[in-house]
Amino acid sequence: MPIVRVTRRLHFSAGHRLHSPELSDKENREIYGLCSNPNGHGHNYGLEVTLKGEVDPRTGYVVDLKRVRETVEEVVLRDVDHANLNVDVPWLEGTIPTAENVAIAIWRRLEEVFPGGVLDRVVVSESERNYVEYRGE
Amino acid sequence: MPIVRVTRRLHFSAGHRLHSPELSDKENREIYGLCSNPNGHGHNYGLEVTLKGEVDPRTGYVVDLKRVRETVEEVVLRDVDHANLNVDVPWLEGTIPTAENVAIAIWRRLEEVFPGGVLDRVVVSESERNYVEYRGE
Amino acid sequence: MPIVRVTRRLHFSAGHRLHSPELSDKENREIYGLCSNPNGHGHNYGLEVTLKGEVDPRTGYVVDLKRVRETVEEVVLRDVDHANLNVDVPWLEGTIPTAENVAIAIWRRLEEVFPGGVLDRVVVSESERNYVEYRGE
Amino acid sequence: MPIVRVTRRLHFSAGHRLHSPELSDKENREIYGLCSNPNGHGHNYGLEVTLKGEVDPRTGYVVDLKRVRETVEEVVLRDVDHANLNVDVPWLEGTIPTAENVAIAIWRRLEEVFPGGVLDRVVVSESERNYVEYRGE
Amino acid sequence: MPIVRVTRRLHFSAGHRLHSPELSDKENREIYGLCSNPNGHGHNYGLEVTLKGEVDPRTGYVVDLKRVRETVEEVVLRDVDHANLNVDVPWLEGTIPTAENVAIAIWRRLEEVFPGGVLDRVVVSESERNYVEYRGE
Amino acid sequence: MPIVRVTRRLHFSAGHRLHSPELSDKENREIYGLCSNPNGHGHNYGLEVTLKGEVDPRTGYVVDLKRVRETVEEVVLRDVDHANLNVDVPWLEGTIPTAENVAIAIWRRLEEVFPGGVLDRVVVSESERNYVEYRGE
Numbered sequence: 001m002p003i004v005r006v007t008r009r010l011h012f013s014a015g016h017r018l019h020s021p022e023l024s025d026k027e028n029r030e031i032y033g034l035c036s037n038p039n040g041h042g043h044n045y046g047l048e049v050t051l052k053g054e055v056d057p058r059t060g061y062v063v064d065l066k067r068v069r070e071t072v073e074e075v076v077l078r079d080v081d082h083a084n085l086n087v088d089v090p091w092l093e094g095t096i097p098t099a100e101n102v103a104i105a106i107w108r109r110l111e112e113v114f115p116g117g118v119l120d121r122v123v124v125s126e127s128e129r130n131y132v133e134y135r136g137e
Numbered sequence: 138m139p140i141v142r143v144t145r146r147l148h149f150s151a152g153h154r155l156h157s158p159e160l161s162d163k164e165n166r167e168i169y170g171l172c173s174n175p176n177g178h179g180h181n182y183g184l185e186v187t188l189k190g191e192v193d194p195r196t197g198y199v200v201d202l203k204r205v206r207e208t209v210e211e212v213v214l215r216d217v218d219h220a221n222l223n224v225d226v227p228w229l230e231g232t233i234p235t236a237e238n239v240a241i242a243i244w245r246r247l248e249e250v251f252p253g254g255v256l257d258r259v260v261v262s263e264s265e266r267n268y269v270e271y272r273g274e
Numbered sequence: 275m276p277i278v279r280v281t282r283r284l285h286f287s288a289g290h291r292l293h294s295p296e297l298s299d300k301e302n303r304e305i306y307g308l309c310s311n312p313n314g315h316g317h318n319y320g321l322e323v324t325l326k327g328e329v330d331p332r333t334g335y336v337v338d339l340k341r342v343r344e345t346v347e348e349v350v351l352r353d354v355d356h357a358n359l360n361v362d363v364p365w366l367e368g369t370i371p372t373a374e375n376v377a378i379a380i381w382r383r384l385e386e387v388f389p390g391g392v393l394d395r396v397v398v399s400e401s402e403r404n405y406v407e408y409r410g411e
Numbered sequence: 412m413p414i415v416r417v418t419r420r421l422h423f424s425a426g427h428r429l430h431s432p433e434l435s436d437k438e439n440r441e442i443y444g445l446c447s448n449p450n451g452h453g454h455n456y457g458l459e460v461t462l463k464g465e466v467d468p469r470t471g472y473v474v475d476l477k478r479v480r481e482t483v484e485e486v487v488l489r490d491v492d493h494a495n496l497n498v499d500v501p502w503l504e505g506t507i508p509t510a511e512n513v514a515i516a517i518w519r520r521l522e523e524v525f526p527g528g529v530l531d532r533v534v535v536s537e538s539e540r541n542y543v544e545y546r547g548e
Numbered sequence: 549m550p551i552v553r554v555t556r557r558l559h560f561s562a563g564h565r566l567h568s569p570e571l572s573d574k575e576n577r578e579i580y581g582l583c584s585n586p587n588g589h590g591h592n593y594g595l596e597v598t599l600k601g602e603v604d605p606r607t608g609y610v611v612d613l614k615r616v617r618e619t620v621e622e623v624v625l626r627d628v629d630h631a632n633l634n635v636d637v638p639w640l641e642g643t644i645p646t647a648e649n650v651a652i653a654i655w656r657r658l659e660e661v662f663p664g665g666v667l668d669r670v671v672v673s674e675s676e677r678n679y680v681e682y683r684g685e
Numbered sequence: 686m687p688i689v690r691v692t693r694r695l696h697f698s699a700g701h702r703l704h705s706p707e708l709s710d711k712e713n714r715e716i717y718g719l720c721s722n723p724n725g726h727g728h729n730y731g732l733e734v735t736l737k738g739e740v741d742p743r744t745g746y747v748v749d750l751k752r753v754r755e756t757v758e759e760v761v762l763r764d765v766d767h768a769n770l771n772v773d774v775p776w777l778e779g780t781i782p783t784a785e786n787v788a789i790a791i792w793r794r795l796e797e798v799f800p801g802g803v804l805d806r807v808v809v810s811e812s813e814r815n816y817v818e819y820r821g822e
Contacts, residue, residue, distance in 0.1 A: 590727005
């Protein structure tokens with residue numbers, strides 16, 4: 001059967017602050033600039049989740065994207081939407097919530113619930129000007 | 138010569154209904170939800186066609202995208218634009234018109250008219266919330 | 275208190291066919307072109323609903339947009355989303371489902387549920403290439 | 412001379428929390444829902460500033476939009492970008508940072524620096540799903 | 549009959565240079581900055597044309613937007629698309645091709661071909677960051 | 686450490702003309718159509734630069750995208766923004782400024798300043814209808 005990649009786009013609004021406790025204030029300011037402002041700021045995050053697999057001849061679906069949406073809402077969005085990524089999300093604890101780290105953490109959340117080999121790509125954007133992509137490598 | 142991928146974005150408006158004659162009404166409703174409503178609905182479909190090849194040093198083109206557009210209009214859009222994908226398109230007959238099946242069918246149409254190895258990717262979206270990608274695998 | 279306009283954007287996917295029973299087939303074809311194809315086609319419709327009023331000093335809201343969304347979903351989207359505008363929607367019966375007529379009909383639905391003078395504007399688009407705006411004039 | 416409206420689109424990323432000290436926790440939760448989460452969240456805010464006036468026959472401009480951008484950056488964006496709207500912005504103190512209140516406050520900032528009658532419209536969006544418009548009424 | 553505004557969005561790609569022969573080189577540079585570079589630059593221009601009128605009960609249209617598109621293509625786009633606005637367009641001769649002047653000139657072209665009172669608004673954008681609007685005032 | 690791709694989106698406005706001195710006027714017109722108009726036209730070009738690498742555990746970044754932006758502005762945008770690609774850009778001399786050739790030339794500029802293996806992808810678009818992608822192959 002042909003192999004197709006299917007992608008669901010989702011969004012969440014969250015606050016964050018880029019600041020490493022292992023760095024001095026001066027280093028934090030140099031590396032993160034305005035992103036290290038003490039009271040934090042926030043974004044409308046874009047999230048793309050891509051799954052890959054054979055098309056089921058019975059349904060014409062690789063996977064029902066409605067279920068994908070429900071799963072991502074349950075294991076990811078419920079925790080991060082309208083939350084503060086630095087303090088409200090157990091599975092981000094101990095990481096600096098850069099887009100890179102958020103994408104990797106979301107991949108790991110999803111990897112536990114989707115069957116092996118199905119998860120293909122997680123893309124996280126903080127604005128229209130940039131995005132990061134993690135493929136599990 | 139450097140190898141470049143060139144992509145043309147196109148659009149078409151079509152009606153469809155997701156419903157499998159091999160499934161019971163209850164199964165159809167469970168799998169396809171509102172998408173199986175008897176009188177159908179529709180979308181502005183997005184279509185991306187990517188071709189891949191060496192850049193012709195004489196023209197600076199991999200391929201003239203104007204010709205690509207004309208070809209896709211002739212072998213794909215003329216059939217699906219402002220049509221009902223369940224009943225109006227000969228090359229979709231017998232398939233459930235999910236985005237996955239539409240992408241595969243479009244790939245097969247284009248594979249016949251573009252030289253071997255040139256076609257790289259077909260992307261079909263039904264809305265801004267999702268898209269599927271077929272690479273001929 | 276300052277007067278502010280607040281707008282909620284929503285979407286629905288629907289099928290339609292432009293065809294007037296009062297016109298001959300030839301006239302229908304001349305006026306509506308591909309849009310009169312017998313088996314219909316469809317769109318991802320964009321809908322903007324604008325309300326206008328004083329900002330409530332207690333809440334900082336003109337109106338809670340979450341309630342606006344719920345209202346529009348209940349009196350409009352529940353009927354038109356994943357439906358066929360020609361046959362499935364009681365409050366469109368007897369009208370040709372052009373964007374103009376859909377916008378006017380949606381205005382009339384909303385006018386019944388929002389307090390007088392609050393509804394300011396209804397915008398309906400069938401694609402990124404066009405939109406129509408009705409202000410109750 | 413013809414009168415033209417010119418609009419500059421800008422963006423800023425900010426954190427906020429919707430919470431009124433005059434309301435009980437229960438009321439805050441009822442009115443603002445997830446938006447009242449204690450640790451706040453954030454958005455990529457969109458901002459449109461429209462000025463209106465005669466076209467200067469010497470330059471072909473109503474106003475140099477580069478200057479408009481610089482002015483808005485200086486009196487608005489420098490304060491709100493990568494900031495927390497609840498605690499970091501002097502001219503938002505004492506207001507609940509809803510989109511409505513943010514738009515009115517930005518209008519008042521700009522009204523002080525643009526000549527009388529020139530400022531026509533301020534639009535603030537918190538996401539692609541909604542926006543508010545203030546015309547100084 | 550209800551009055552509705554209908555808008556068609558179109559695009560054209562053109563080169564231009566902002567430079568006034570009545571100003572010194574220094575003044576040109578001060579006013580137009582990079583936009584006065586001697587060899588010009590260019591944009592993908594966005595154009596919105598809005599017409600206003602009663603909905604024809606026979607067709608459900610204010611006006612057939614296909615005809616609007618054809619008219620705009622004939623009297624505007626044929627001249628400006630893939631052209632240099634400083635030298636190729638007779639009806640822009642003697643004007644500095646700012647977005648303001650282009651919008652006014654397009655309005656005047658369209659005013660000649662659409663019945664009196666129908667033309668409501670012309671919007672021209674040079675990029676996603678700005679747009680100008682002319683309503684014939 | 687996990688490997689992540691990070692992408693920065695940028696824009697520039699430039700004029701160009703597609704015309705090969707090695708082709709006859711008739712051939713130029715056949716191949717490039719309106720794009721070979723003598724006085725040129727222009728576009729708002731989109732540019733995506735993707736870098737690939739391990740996430741630095743100390744910063745949570747693959748690379749600071751602010752630095753990426755500054756680098757691309759310095760070695761690419763400063764030369765092409767508000768310029769004429771046929772005559773103003775030393776590193777495009779002798780090439781026909783098709784999107785393909787512009788993408789390859791930008792890759793080569795960036796390859797000199799980013800450490801080996803980091804540069805992953807350059808995407809150039811001339812409009813929303815098309816884009817080209819070069820991966821250094």
